[in-house]
Structures are given as C-alpha cells and as structure tokens.
Amino acid sequence: MAFPIAVALLVFPAIVGLLSPYATADYVLFTGEVLMAGQNLTNGQYRLAMQANCDLILYEGEIPIWGANTVGRGDDCYLGLKQNGELVVRRGVHYTLWSSSIKSKKGKYALVLDGNGRLGIYGQRRWTSSNQKEVGLLDGSTVTTEYVLFSGDRLMPPRKLKYKNYELEFMRCNLVIKDDQSERILWQTSTDARSCYARLETDGELTVKHKGQLLWGSNRKGSNGPYIAVLRFDGRLDVFGPLRWTHDGHHDSLSSNASFPSKI
Numbered sequence: 699m700a701f702p703i704a705v706a707l708l709v710f711p712a713i714v715g716l717l718s719p720y721a722t723a724d725y726v727l728f729t730g731e732v733l734m735a736g737q738n739l740t741n742g743q744y745r746l747a748m749q750a751n752c753d754l755i756l757y758e759g760e761i762p763i764w765g766a767n768t769v770g771r772g773d774d775c776y777l778g779l780k781q782n783g784e785l786v787v788r789r790g791v792h793y794t795l796w797s798s799s800i801k802s803k804k805g806k807y808a809l810v811l812d813g814n815g816r817l818g819i820y821g822q823r824r825w826t827s828s829n830q831k832e833v834g835l836l837d838g839s840t841v842t843t844e845y846v847l848f849s850g851d852r853l854m855p856p857r858k859l860k861y862k863n864y865e866l867e868f869m870r871c872n873l874v875i876k877d878d879q880s881e882r883i884l885w886q887t888s889t890d891a892r893s894c895y896a897r898l899e900t901d902g903e904l905t906v907k908h909k910g911q912l913l914w915g916s917n918r919k920g921s922n923g924p925y926i927a928v929l930r931f932d933g934r935l936d937v938f939g940p941l942r943w944t945h946d947g948h949h950d951s952l953s954s955n956a957s958f959p960s961k962i
C-alpha cells in the first residue's frame with residue numbers, strides 16, 4: 699500500500715523527509731509536516747518514533763516511556779501537526795487513530811521533543827524574523843545541534859543556535875542569522891554595546907539586552923507561559939507559544955539542555 703504517502707502529501711503539503719532528508723537530529727515538527735512510518739524525531743537519548751506497525755512511541759534509549767496505543771491499527775500510519783495545533787496519528791486521508799485532543803486557533807504550531815524527553819506543542823507562531831526564506835542545503839555534511847531557545851534561557855557567546863548551515867549568534871553585540879557556508883548575514887538586530895545577550899521572555903518577546911537594559915525587542919507579546927524560538931530549515935527564526943500540550947500533562951520547567959547556565 700504505497701497510496702497513503704501520496705495522500706499524506708495532499709493533506710500536509712510538506713513532509714519532514716522531503717525537507718530534511720539527511721537530518722539525523724531533528725526534534726521539531728512544524729504545522730504542515732508529517733512524520734511518516736519509519737521516521738523519528740531525535741534529541742539526545744530521546745526518540746519519538748512513528749513505527750511501521752503504526753505505533754507512536756517515545757523512547758528513552760531503548761526503553762519506551764510513552765505511547766499513543768495505535769499499534770497494529772493500519773499500514774503506513776503517519777503523525778501530523780494540524781493548523782489548529784492538534785497532533786494526530788492518522789491513516790489514509792482523514793482517519794484519525796489518535797489525537798492530542800487540544801485544539802486551538804488556526805495558525806502555525808510546533809511540536810518539540812526537548813532535551814529532557816518531553817513532547818510539547820507550542821503555538822501559535824507569534825513572530826518571525828524578517829529575512830526571506832532560504833531554500834536550505836540538501837547536504838549531509840552539516841550537523842544539526844541545538845536550534846531551539848526556550849523562554850527564560852539566555853543566548854550569549856559562545857553559545858549559538860545552529861540548524862545545518864544556519865546559525866543564530868552574536869557578532870560582538872549584533873544578533874545575526876548567518877549562512878555559515880556563504881558567510882552571508884541573513885538577518886540582524888544591528889545592536890551595539892559590550893557583552894550582550896538574547897533572551898526569550900516568558901511573554902514570548904525576544905530581546906537583546908546589555909546588563910538588563912533593552913537594546914532590541916521583537917515587540918510581539920502574548921500571555922505568560924513557556925515559549926520557544928526555533929531556527930528553521932529556511933533560515934528564519936520563529937517564536938511559538940505559549941505551550942499548549944505536553945505528553946505527560948505537565949507544563950512546567952521545560953528546558954532544552956540542562957547543562958547550559960540560564961543565569962549569569
């Protein structure tokens with residue numbers, strides 16, 4: 699039955715496998731993307747697997763820690779994130795086998811598997827950097843590492859976000875998105891001072907500060923809660939939030955990477 703793949707393409711215009719065929723460490727699924735049978739989201743020792751037997755399982759190493767209980771319910775099942783922020787396991791066109799149940803306004807959402815093994819749906823998208831969408835590199839040599847900034851976290855040198863050939867980093871105090879293959883600067887805040895840092899505030903505003911003083915802000919605020927800024931495959935930085943759903947029902951203390959100091 700090869701037919702559900704074609705159907706999935708109609709239902710969800712972009713699929714993960716199409717956008718990033720060589721990625722081994724993708725851990726974000728955006729609205730409109732699907733995880734096909736056999737594909738995974740991976741973050742450190744955690745893996746969300748859409749299995750060939752239709753089961754959706756979250757693993758810590760080899761140990762299953764959560765699942766959608768959809769085993770054996772179909773061939774070529776897939777996971778998709780809908781425009782209303784609902785995560786679904788489906789087969790065929792519209793046959794939903796499992797749903798995260800929480801629906802919201804139409805918009806762009808993001809599912810994240812964080813470094814602590816928690817699945818969270820964030821949205822709607824609050825802000826996006828003003829640079830044009832890039833086509834991206836279809837080259838296997840570039841590494842995907844940390845590419846999500848969580849609210850409350852600070853980004854300061856030498857820490858940077860990197861997704862394949864795109865980097866979000868400070869050049870002195872200027873926060874830039876750079877294509878590290880061509881060295882082209884795609885977007886920048888043009889801020890200037892000594893010792894700056896970026897922070898994603900708990901109201902979803904992205905800021906650049908020097909000693910607590912605001913130098914630049916994205917100026918898009920929402921209600922308080924966990925937010926994320928994601929460096930995308932198209933060279934843009936997007937802010938999503940607040941957090942709408944988690945696989946274990948807890949909405950507190952999400953963090954990408956506990957080893958990074960969040961305070962200075």
Ligand SMILES: *[C@@H]1O[C@H](CO)[C@@H](O)[C@H](O)[C@H]1NC(C)=O
Binds near residue numbers: 737738747
């Ligand atoms: C998903 O993960 C499993 C287990 O690590 C691996 O065998 C499989 O190749 C992965 N699928 C893809 C498409 O990378």
Ligand SMILES: *[C@@H]1O[C@H](CO)[C@@H](O)[C@H](O)[C@H]1NC(C)=O
Binds near residue numbers: 955
């Ligand atoms: C945190 O991120 C750094 C840099 O990307 C990486 O070297 C380290 O292994 C990560 N730690 C965890 C616990 O994921």
